[in-house]
Amino acid sequence: MGKKFKFTWLFMILLGILALAACTNSDEGSSTEPVQKSDEDVEKSEEGKTVISFWHAMSGSGQTALDSLVADFNASQDDYEVKAEFQGSYEESLTKLRSVGGTADAPAITQVFEVGTKYMIESGFIEPMQKFIDEDNYDLSQLEENILNYYSLDGELYSMPFNSSTPVMLYNKDAFKEAGLDPENPPKTFQEVIDAAAKLKTDEMKGFSMLTYGWFFEQLVATQGGLYVNEENGRAGDATEAVFNGEEGQRVFEFLNTMNKAGTFGNFGTNWDDIRAAFQSGKVAMYMDSSAGVRGIIDNAPFEVGAAYIPYADEVDRKGVVIGGASLWMSKGIAEIEQKAAWEFMKYLTTPEVQAKWHLDTGYFAINPSAYEEDIVKKAWEEMPQLKVTVEQLQSTEPSIATQGALISVFPESRQQIVTALENLYQGMDPKEALDAAAEGTNRAIDIANKTK
Incomplete structure (x- = not known):
């Protein structure tokens, strides 16, 4: 997303209160204009x-x-x-x-x-x-x-x-060459990323990483055509429950769990600066970032940076990004x-x-x-074609309820639930158990918001 988000519990509670009170009227129920x-x-x-x-x-x-x-x-x-x-x-x-x-x-x-x-x-x-x-x-x-x-x-x-x-996958082209991988043909699916990460891993470098942040999980679900909540992602009416723990979400957690157990996944926490520093210093060969961060990475990395679409599950066709x-x-x-x-x-x-x-x-x-x-953009793209990749990924996205994105008033709290689930996953919790717990936490927040709206 291009900047650090500090979702403290205090703010999540406050935002929940705001969501509940957003349409609150007088005791008689009359609206205040x-x-x-x-x-x-x-x-x-x-x-x-x-x-x-x-x-x-x-x-x-x-x-x-x-x-x-x-x-x-x-x-x-x-x-x-x-x-x-x-x-x-x-x-x-x-x-x-x-x-x-x-x-x-x-x-x-x-x-x-x-x-x-x-x-x-x-x-x-x-x-x-x-x-x-x-x-x-x-x-x-x-x-x-x-x-x-x-x-x-x-x-x-x-x-x-x-x-x-939108998110984008960045990769170290020099590391790809050293590992015998084609730097002009980055992995596209979950399994291809898993296989490439195994080849890229060295004593100093992990193969793949993803910030411990709910936004990336949402994207990996949406690109499979999966929804985050019911009621058509909260756009046909107020959502009543999370559905991100369905098969699409489970594939994401299994994808990350496979690499984590194999030792090819690098866990660099929740701070954007930390994961970017890890990539630029050669501690990880592939990672997901925001398209807004691409130029800064290219300008500062001591190696050639590649940009690719975010990966998708092997069982489905790519749908795009939110x-x-x-x-x-x-x-x-x-x-x-x-x-x-x-x-x-x-x-x-x-x-x-x-x-x-x-x-x-x-x-x-x-x-x-x-x-x-505009000429200034065309010239910049010639010098930095990675910027064009992010635009092509967005423009090739299939308009759908999934890629339109979810609407829920307690989204920050739900994202924190995903952060906790990812942290538990990396500590060894069963992927389905970790994801189901996040869904249950989201459901509680949605239920409170809907009852007091």
Whole structure:
């Protein structure tokens, strides 16, 4: 996903509470509609521009790239000024939003990670993006369908995709050559990865690794066509139980267990920096990363880096990947002129020129595929063809309920259940037992959320 996520139990409990309270009404059951802020109350710059706040969770080089886009937008027109305000991690930003959401004090735009989608839809804090798309006759077909799918429900787009990423398998081409493997033909299926890992393993190097993080498990299930929860992945109605412990999930755990028992799997924990450092220092030959991290790895590895699609189970055909990252949400309750400013900024961000710059500066996908036709992107792809592999994997994804991704309000807690299950697996627990326990934990969280919604 391109950055570290710290899913502490405290936050998971808090997010669960938020999910349960998202649609809470008064004792009589009447809904509370935000009071619309008047245009006369909006902040104006010295130049008379309408000023809006944009809360985000980008740090480091991502924040630098974002600040540059904001500055370019502010300089491109005379009506609006966007103030980009870092709010900490995705979890911290969402917690802050809860205190002001649906009020005149809310930021015009908030960046929210993809697993916060269900919560945001039900929160009452936001105006669906579809409203502005319809009013402006905005051509949504110009944007990447496989990215839009995640943030759409019942044909309605709720937020504007922004920093979008998918997983990718990176590998050490030099190690492949030394092991007698074809560096231009990386393994595709689970069994091929298992076989290659055995050949790649040395006293200093493990064959394969995967961050102990639920996102990668979700992807390996989805690429088999498997669902995460029932009710059509939570898109036909509120999910009532996890189904990720079916045959697709079990294949993933057996895949990892086989290599772990053979000593060809490297367990580098839950920290993105640690697994990336292990790869760059030659401690592991293949691993799964975010597409947003590819450029940084290529720039820093002392060997030639290969990029490949994520592996899939031998028993099925590859279905593709689910989009990750975050999207931008429009606040309800702010002034209409602030919403118009926010909408103009969002449209600006989707233009090919801006998306080309964002793609190259950060490694995130361009949500407007026309960006890939820009000369600066073509030139970069010639020098770094690995970036093109990640785009091809996304664009070859088959649109389906599985690859659209699951919607549940307690996703962070469920991901922590998967982390625990993976840790137990690597300690020797039976794969099915470990996965079933994660499903049971997820079911408890879903049940509580549904009963108190």
